[in-house]
Amino acid sequence: MTDAHVPRTAAVNSVVGPIPADQLGVVAVHESLLSVVPGAEYAFDIDLDRVTIFDTLAAKLREFKAAGGGTIVDTTGMFHGRDLRLLESLARVTGVNIVASTGMGPEENLGGYFLTPQTNPPTPWPAEKFADLFTQEITEGMVIPRLERRNPAGLIVVEADRAGITPTEVSLVQGAARASVGTGVALSIRWGADAVGDVTYAVNEGLSADRIVVGGCDRVDAVNAGVAAELAGQGCYVAIDHVGSTGPAYIDDAARVALVVDLIAQGFANRILLSSNAIGVAAGLEAVEVPFGFVVGTFASMLRDAGVSETDVRQILADNPRDVLTVRSEKKA
Amino acid sequence: MARVNTVLGPVPAETLGIVAFHEHIGYGMPGSELDSKWWKTPEQKYEETVPKLRRFHELGGGTFVDATGICNGRDVDYYKSLSAKTGVHIVACTGFVGGDTALTHFAKASVEYLADQFIHEITVGIGRSGAQAGIIKVGVSRGGRMTELDKRIYRAAARAAKLTGVPVMTHLAIDAEPAVEIFHDEGLPLDRVVFGHVDDGVNADKTNDVWIAEQGGRIGFDTFGYETELPDPPFWARPRQERLDHFLRFIGGPGRLEMVLASADANCSPLGWPGVKGHTVNYIFDDLIPDLRKAGVDEATITTIFVDNPANFLTLHV
Ligand SMILES: [Zn+2]
Numbered sequence: 001m002t003d004a005h006v007p008r009t010a011a012v013n014s015v016v017g018p019i020p021a022d023q024l025g026v027v028a029v030h031e032s033l034l035s036v037v038p039g040a041e042y043a044f045d046i047d048l049d050r051v052t053i054f055d056t057l058a059a060k061l062r063e064f065k066a067a068g069g070g071t072i073v074d075t076t077g078m079f080h081g082r083d084l085r086l087l088e089s090l091a092r093v094t095g096v097n098i099v100a101s102t103g104m105g106p107e108e109n110l111g112g113y114f115l116t117p118q119t120n121p122p123t124p125w126p127a128e129k130f131a132d133l134f135t136q137e138i139t140e141g142m143v144i145p146r147l148e149r150r151n152p153a154g155l156i157v158v159e160a161d162r163a164g165i166t167p168t169e170v171s172l173v174q175g176a177a178r179a180s181v182g183t184g185v186a187l188s189i190r191w192g193a194d195a196v197g198d199v200t201y202a203v204n205e206g207l208s209a210d211r212i213v214v215g216g217c218d219r220v221d222a223v224n225a226g227v228a229a230e231l232a233g234q235g236c237y238v239a240i241d242h243v244g245s246t247g248p249a250y251i252d253d254a255a256r257v258a259l260v261v262d263l264i265a266q267g268f269a270n271r272i273l274l275s276s277n278a279i280g281v282a283a284g285l286e287a288v289e290v291p292f293g294f295v296v297g298t299f300a301s302m303l304r305d306a307g308v309s310e311t312d313v314r315q316i317l318a319d320n321p322r323d324v325l326t327v328r329s330e331k332k333a
Numbered sequence: 334m335a336r337v338n339t340v341l342g343p344v345p346a347e348t349l350g351i352v353a354f355h356e357h358i359g360y361g362m363p364g365s366e367l368d369s370k371w372w373k374t375p376e377q378k379y380e381e382t383v384p385k386l387r388r389f390h391e392l393g394g395g396t397f398v399d400a401t402g403i404c405n406g407r408d409v410d411y412y413k414s415l416s417a418k419t420g421v422h423i424v425a426c427t428g429f430v431g432g433d434t435a436l437t438h439f440a441k442a443s444v445e446y447l448a449d450q451f452i453h454e455i456t457v458g459i460g461r462s463g464a465q466a467g468i469i470k471v472g473v474s475r476g477g478r479m480t481e482l483d484k485r486i487y488r489a490a491a492r493a494a495k496l497t498g499v500p501v502m503t504h505l506a507i508d509a510e511p512a513v514e515i516f517h518d519e520g521l522p523l524d525r526v527v528f529g530h531v532d533d534g535v536n537a538d539k540t541n542d543v544w545i546a547e548q549g550g551r552i553g554f555d556t557f558g559y560e561t562e563l564p565d566p567p568f569w570a571r572p573r574q575e576r577l578d579h580f581l582r583f584i585g586g587p588g589r590l591e592m593v594l595a596s597a598d599a600n601c602s603p604l605g606w607p608g609v610k611g612h613t614v615n616y617i618f619d620d621l622i623p624d625l626r627k628a629g630v631d632e633a634t635i636t637t638i639f640v641d642n643p644a645n646f647l648t649l650h651v
Contacts, residue, residue, distance in 0.1 A: 038363075039436025042403050042460070044453035078367055109437050111364020111404070116433045118362060118606050120535070120568040122475045133368060145366035146373075146604075284438045 012325040013138070013154035013185065014071075015087045015098045024097060025070020026296045027321035030188070030215055030241040030275035032288075033057050033074045033090070033098070036081025038109050040284025048283060054086060057280045060292055061094040067293025070318075071097035073275075073325070075188060077157045078102050080109065081283065084142055084150045099325060102137035103176055105159035105190070107166045115168065124168040127205075130175025131182070138183040154325055155213075156180055160192030170201055177205035184328030188213040188239075195227040199236060209235030213273060213324055218242050218251050218259065228263055232271035237324055238263070241275040243299050244290035253299060257306045260316070269312045273320055274299065335648040338455065338467035338499065339396075339422045340412045343649075349422060350395020352643035353614045355502065355529055355555035355596040357603075358382060358397075358412055358423075363404040363436050365605020373602065378411075381602035385613050386419040392618040396422040396643070398596075400502060400529075402430040402470050403439070403450075406604040409462040424647065427454035428470035428490055430504045432482030440482055447489030448496075455497040467647060469494055472504025477539070479508045487512055491519035494526075498649035501526045502553065506540045513548050522549065527594050527646060529553035532579055534561070534571030542583060546592050551646060554580045555596040558616035559609065567609055577624055584634075594646065595621065595638055 011018035034053055040046050064072060076082050082100060091098040104110055114130075116122040134156050141149030158176045160169045173189065180187040180202075187207060191198040195214055202212055209231075217228040217238040228238040240259060242250045251259070263272055278290040291297075300313055335346035359378070365371055373381075389397065401407045409425050416423040428451060429435040439447065454466040469490040474480045479487075490501050501521070503512065506528035516523055531542040533556040542552050560566060560573040584590045597616040600608050617639070625635060 037436075037438045039404055039438030039440070042436075043438055044450050044457075079364065108440070111362060111367075111436060112434045113362035113364035113368070113605055116362070116475045118567075136369070140369075143367055143369060146371075149369065 010326045012099060013152045013327060014091065015084060015100050015151055016091050017151050019097060021322050021326040024318065024322050024325065026068055026317045027071040027073065027325070028064065028069055028275050028292050028295060029073045029213070029273050029321045029324065030075050030239055030277050031072050031292055032076045032277070032279040033072070034081045034083055034086060034281045035076050035279045035283070035285065037284030038079055038111065043284065046283050050086070053281050054089065057086070057090055058094055060280050061090060061096045064292035065094060065096050067291070067297040069096065069293050069296050071099060071321070072292060073099040073101065073155055075101050075155065075157045077104050078137060078143065079104050079111065082142070084144055088150070099154035100142060101155040101157045101188070102134045102142060102153035103157035105169060105172055106161045106192070107168050108161070110168070125171060127171040127174035127178065130172050131178035134176055134179035135182055138179065138185050153185060155188055156185055157188045157190070159190035160198050162192055164193040165198050173198060173201045174205050177202035177207040180211055181205060181207050186211045186213060186324045188215060190215040195222060195225070196230060199231060210237070211328065213237045213239050215239045215241050218256050219249055220251060223251050223255070223259065228259060229266055229268065232263060232268040235271070237271055237273050237320060238268070239273040239275060241273065241277050243274055243276045244278070244294040245276065245288060253302060256299070257302050260303060261306055261308060264308060264312055269315050270320060272316045273324070274316055335644070337647045337649065338424065338465040339416065340409055340425050340464040341416050343465070344422060346644040346648040348395070349640070349644050349647065351393050351639045352396040352398065352647070353389070353394060353596050353617055354398045354527070354594045354643045354646070355400045355553060355598050356397050356614050357401050357598070357600045358399050358408070358415065359406055359602045359604040360401050360600050361406040361603065361605025363434055366406065368605070371605050378602045382415060383419060385601050385615060386415060386421045389614055390419055390421050392615060394421060394614070394618070396424060397614065398424040398426070398468060398647070400426055400470055400504070400598070402426065402428055402434055404434055404436045405430055409459045409464045413462065413464060424467035425459060425464055426468045426470040426502070427451045427459065427466035429472065429486055430470060431472035431474040432480045432486060433474040435482065435486065444485050444489045444492070447486060448492040451489060451493035452497055455493065455499050466499065468499055469501045470504065471501060473508055477507055479511050484511060484515060487515045488519060491516050491521040495519060495521045498651040500646050503528050504530060505536060506531045506542065506545060507536050509541060509545050513545070513550065524549055524551055524592070525650065527551040527553045529555050532556055532571065532576050533559065533569040535569045537571065537579065543586065546586070546589055551592045551594060552583065553594045553596070554583070555594065556598045557595060557621050558597045558599065558612045563609065563611065565610065577628065581628055590634065590637055591642060593638060594642055597621070
């Protein structure tokens with residue numbers, strides 16, 4: 001007997017273990033619960049008070065749930081404050097499904113272990129080593145550094161430098177793509193200066209476009225370059241994921257509504273993701289104070305007012321992220 | 334009063350005894366903690382570490398200065414337990430091994446912020462441990478030239494050293510001119526700085542130790558034991574006799590003996606690399622001091638190198 005042909009129950013890797021994909025509900029796919037800039041945990045002027053952090057996040061998650069949210073994806077990766085025991089407790093206490101991520105980036109946030117290893121010369125890590133590191137976070141479980149492994153990661157996240165992807169970040173994307181191919185867990189790319197180019201590094205590793213989420217599709221430069229439609233056309237999921245934020249680098253919510261309407265008109269309703277990149281608790285950087293429930297509440301109403309059908313709203317907020325987060329069987333049918 | 338900050342509180346400099354001035358309980362590059370291939374159980378870490386420190390103590394070792402930077406696996410609560418249970422004074426450092434081991438939060442910080450971080454760790458304590466740092470670590474990033482970030486860290490260290498009275502130790506003494514200039518600029522006397530790793534196999538040829546000493550800097554011969562004769566030597570290894578000759582030649586110079594410090598830079602239990610089998614802090618007793626005696630170095634000189642010089646250096650100058 002081999003299990004190659006036995007259909008497996010579609011499951012999503014949450015911090016408390018696999019959960020059936022049909023139980024996710026509305027998903028906030030690109031958010032941060034506790035976000036700590038690497039090194040900030042050692043800063044003399046930053047007090048990571050665990051009780052305050054827990055209470056703050058629990059309140060925000062309850063608010064999310066009350067607004068209609070079911071699942072939140074923490075996209076801080078493995079080296080930006082991920083605290084698995086905190087996330088596990090929050091999931092249990094609030095009833096919100098929490099999916100945690102593996103991955104890293106951009107290069108400036110990588111530790112010296114990956115950039116200047118104790119070898120002569122100090123060659124940065126190649127793709128294969130990143131692939132192994134991220135794969136282990138899925139096949140063996142996510143790490144609590146130097147202590148233990150917990151449940152498998154539910155998403156792989158990488159990020160490139162805004163000034164343009166660096167050679168090490170190319171290795172990072174390639175390695176993450178290989179880990180995604182091997183494990184069936186989807187890959188999220190926060191692109192640098194060239195969305196299509198950065199995504200191509202992943203596609204060239206044999207990763208199917210429908211396993212790739214492209215973040216930052218509401219960046220002004222993305223909109224000017226028509227990134228969302230082009231990548232949706234290739235089959236990627238395009239994340240309009242700064243909903244509720246304004247600023248010189250991003251379009252505003254009215255323009256986001258117009259972008260969604262336009263993408264739906266082009267037949268891409270099944271490729272759109274919405275999220276806020278909110279930060280629940282931030283250390284070493286500014287919190288993004290948009291409520292986790294802003295998309296399912298306020299922004300969804302804006303979409304309806306703009307004539308987006310209930311079916312499409314449901315597709316975008318629940319079905320698309322469910323398809324992204326569902327772990328693909330390694331053996332293709 | 335001559336005070337030295339140890340992880341269990343300040344102690345009189347006169348009680349330090351023989352000092353291993355550049356060592357590591359455990360060192361790993363930042364991020365190595367994410368790679369489970371290096372993980373060790375607490376049982377294993379204590380098992381690898383405690384016997385080495387006890388033996389150090391039994392052989393006459395008094396003080397172990399841990400040169401592990403803020404982001405390199407420095408674990409002060411662990412050091413406190415080791416010190417209490419073995420009787421070895423442990424001095425912890427603040428600072429960074431080099432700019433390339435400072436994580437983003439610090440890599441983007443200003444000189445003022447970095448100085449505040451160091452001063453806090455020296456005067457208030459490290460994290461929630463209550464232990465005050467006794468020395469500031471700085472260093473040159475891989476590549477052989479001081480980077481802009483390295484320089485920012487050196488300048489912050491100079492300010493913190495001047496204000497708090499703790500000394501500064503450097504990882505590598507290559508490209509020393511900008512370092513000396515920064516210390517001058519900030520008004521830190523150079524005898525408050527030990528320029529380390531002048532003796533390692535990769536950098537010895539490129540390090541102008543005599544020039545640094547002429548400027549007034551202290552000189553650290555602190556990779557004793559990383560020898561090409563080892564079964565599996567690291568890339569910075571050097572022939573044993575060549576290093577010893579270098580050291581003897583150096584201390585033979587005028588006024589040099591008072592400016593020299595010696596150590597083994599060994600890991601008790603490495604954190605993010607395999608380490609070098611068989612190399613421990615006790616190389617100082619098992620090999621180095623016997624080698625010095627064999628070469629005709631007298632006991633008074635040995636005491637100067639391992640007791641008096643480090644005591645003078647580590648004493649808070651306030
Ligand atoms: Zn060292």
